[in-house]
Amino acid sequence: MVEKLSDTEREAGLRGLKGWIYDEAAGAIDRVFKFKDFSEAFAFMSRVALAAEKAGHHPDWSNSYNSVSIRLSTHDAGGLSARDIALARAIDKILI
């Protein structure tokens, strides 16, 4: 069972991430990704889906045309865990 991050651990994890916003009430981090069109947004989602399956950790997300909104939170821990930070890093790498 994965543990929720302490305040210090969370702050350290977030320092290494750009563009992710911490929602304290939800115990989650959010980021919105914009693309040229739906095809590019969906191609990105396909790659994120594969990374999520590989990690055994899955985003809460939505898509509207060229925009993909991703929320990461560890349901099993009731908040943010190291798995969310790791998946956020993997998602950011997909963009490079």
Ligand SMILES: C[C@H](O)[C@H](O)[C@H]1CNC2=NC(N)=NC(=O)C2=N1
């Ligand atoms: C059994 C399975 O590994 C768990 O239910 C995993 C799957 N993906 C998950 N994803 C997220 N975001 N939070 C979880 O707690 C979680 N749990």
